[in-house]
Amino acid sequence: MKSYKHLFSRALAASPGRIHFAAHSHHLWPDASCEGHVASWDDAALLADRKWEKVFGEVIPESQRHVADELHLPDPTTIAFTPNTHEFLSRIFTSKWNNKPIDVLTTDGEFHAFRRQSARWEERGLIKRRFVACEPFGTFTQRYLAAMREQPAEIAFLSHVMFRTGLRFDGVEELASYASPEGTWVALDLYHSFMAMPCDFSKVADRVFLMGGGYKYAMAGENAAYLHAPRLCAAPSQNRLVRRFRRDGRQARRSRLWQGWFALPRRDVRSDRALSFQRCPAHVGARRRGHRGDQRTLRGVARNW
C-alpha cells in the first residue's frame, strides 16, 4: 500500500506513539499546511502594508481557482474567504432579516456552528426552524424534499454530508430548483463532502450557496473557510452587511462578496466631510467606550450605514 506518511512528518513526530483514525473532528495536517502558515507570516514581515497586493493579486485568485475546480464551479470569483463558516451563516441570514421570523428548513443533524447560532436567532424571534429528522437514513432525501414541496422555505439550510453520521443528501438539483433571489435561498454546508468525495455543483452553481473550509478533509489548517455565493442572490442591495460598502458599478462584482474595511469605498476614505455617527450604533458604542478606532474606516462606515 502506498504510504503518505512522509507528507505528515511534523504531525507524526509531534506525538510518535499516537494512532489517529478520526474522519470527523481533528485531522492531522500535512507539512504543507505548516509551510503555508509560515509563508504567510514571512510575507507579512517582508511586505508589511504591501502584502495586500500579493494577497488579493495572487493568493486569493489562486485559492479561488482551487476551490472552484474542486466543486466544478464555472466562475472562481464567486468564492469568498473568511476564517470560519459561522461568519458566512451570519452574512446569509442577515441578508434575509425581515420584520417577521424567517422560515428555515433544516435537519436535526447540523453542526454546532449552525445549530447553536440558529437556536439563539430563533429565541430572539428572527427565524423559525422546521426540522427534518436524519433518521431513518434511507428516506432522508425524499423527506427533506417533501417538506420543501409542502412549504418552500425562505432559507433551506443543510449539510451535504452530515458530520455525525456521514449521511449524504442526494437531492441538490431538485432543492436548487426552488431557489430564487427574492424567494428561497438554498445553502449547503460542504464541510464533510469537500475533498472527501467528488463534488460537482456545475448544474446548480447559479442557485445555491456552498460553504466549507480547510479544517477537515482539505487539511489546510485553521482559519480558512470559503463561500460560493450565486451571483443573483449575492447582489449588494440584498445583503445588509455588504450594503454599506462599494456601490459603484466598477466594484459591483467584488462588493457581492468582499466585506470589512477592504471593501470601503475609496471616495469615502478620502472624504474630508464631517459625518454623523448617529446612525451607526456599533461605532457610536465604540466611541462611547473610548475607542478611537481608525477614523478613516469609521467615516466610511457611518456614511453608508
Ligand SMILES: Cc1ncc(COP(=O)(O)O)c(C=O)c1O
Ligand atoms: C458540518 C460542519 N460545518 C462547519 C464546521 C466548521 O464550522 P466553523 O467554520 O464555523 O468553525 C464543521 C467543523 O467541524 C463541520 O463539521
